[in-house]
Amino acid sequence: MRGLKGKTAIVTGGGQGIGRAITLRLAEEGCNVAIFDLKPDTAEETAAEAKGGAVKVYGVDVGDREAVDAAVAQVTQDFGDIWLLVNNAGWDKPMPFLKTDRALWDRIININLYGPLNTHHAVCPGMVERGGGRVVNIASDAARVGTSDEAVYSACKGGLIAFTKSVARELARKGVLLNAVCPGPTNTPMMASVLGTGDDAVKWKDAMVRGIPLKRMGEPEDYAGIVAFLASEDGNFITGQTISVSGGMNMI
Structure with missing residues (x-):
C-alpha cells in the first residue's frame, strides 16, 4: 500500500485474533505499531513476530480514559505523530438479553463503546491539528443485521458505526478520514x-x-488488507463508509 512506510499506528486489542493480523500487516507495510492490550504477554508474542516496522506493546484498558491518555502521550514520545487509529478491542459474553444484568451491560459497553470514544477523543485532536489522519473502527455485521444472544454487543457496534459516520462528517474538512469495517463470523x-x-x-x-x-x-488475515488499504494513500477519497467483510453473509 502506498504511503504507510514510517507512519505510526495504534491498534487496540492488537495482541491476538483480528488485531494481531492487523498489527502484523501494518508492520509489514512499514508502519510503527503501538499495541494497546489488556494482555501484554500475548501482545509481546505478536510484537516478536512482526517484520518491517517497529512494534511496541502498551498495557492499556481502553475503557480507562486516564490510561488511554497516558498511553497515547507515550506513543507520541516513542514513535512520533499518530497517523492511524484502529479500534479493534472488543469483548462479549453471549446470552439471551432477558437473562443479562446491568453489570454485564456495563462491561460490554465500557469495552466496545466507551473504549473507542476514549481513544478517538485522545488521538483525533492531534490529527486535526496536523491536518490529516485515519481511523478504522472494527465494528461487526451484528450491528447491521442483529444477532441472537448479542443484543448489547450489537447495540455497541451499531453505535460505533453511527459514531464513525458522524465524526467522519465533522472531521472531513480537517483531513481526518474515518471508516468502519464489519467482520462476519471469524x-x-x-x-x-x-x-x-x-x-x-x-x-x-x-x-x-x-x-x-x-x-x-473468516480468518483474521481476511481483514488486515482492508484496514491497510483504508489507512494508505489508496484510501484518500473514502470516509464515513461501513464495509462488510463477511464472505457475502450479509449483502445489504
Whole structure:
C-alpha cells in the first residue's frame, strides 16, 4: 500500500485474533505499531513476530480514559505523530438479553463503546491539528443485521458505526478520514471461547458456515488488507463508509 512506510499506528486489542493480523500487516507495510492490550504477554508474542516496522506493546484498558491518555502521550514520545487509529478491542459474553444484568451491560459497553470514544477523543485532536489522519473502527455485521444472544454487543457496534459516520462528517474538512469495517463470523480466540468445544460447538459452527456464500469462516488475515488499504494513500477519497467483510453473509 502506498504511503504507510514510517507512519505510526495504534491498534487496540492488537495482541491476538483480528488485531494481531492487523498489527502484523501494518508492520509489514512499514508502519510503527503501538499495541494497546489488556494482555501484554500475548501482545509481546505478536510484537516478536512482526517484520518491517517497529512494534511496541502498551498495557492499556481502553475503557480507562486516564490510561488511554497516558498511553497515547507515550506513543507520541516513542514513535512520533499518530497517523492511524484502529479500534479493534472488543469483548462479549453471549446470552439471551432477558437473562443479562446491568453489570454485564456495563462491561460490554465500557469495552466496545466507551473504549473507542476514549481513544478517538485522545488521538483525533492531534490529527486535526496536523491536518490529516485515519481511523478504522472494527465494528461487526451484528450491528447491521442483529444477532441472537448479542443484543448489547450489537447495540455497541451499531453505535460505533453511527459514531464513525458522524465524526467522519465533522472531521472531513480537517483531513481526518474515518471508516468502519464489519467482520462476519471469524476463527478467533473470542469466537472459540463463545462456541466452546464438543459436538454442539461443531454444529453451531457448521450452521454459521452454511449461511456464508463463500462456505467458510473468516480468518483474521481476511481483514488486515482492508484496514491497510483504508489507512494508505489508496484510501484518500473514502470516509464515513461501513464495509462488510463477511464472505457475502450479509449483502445489504
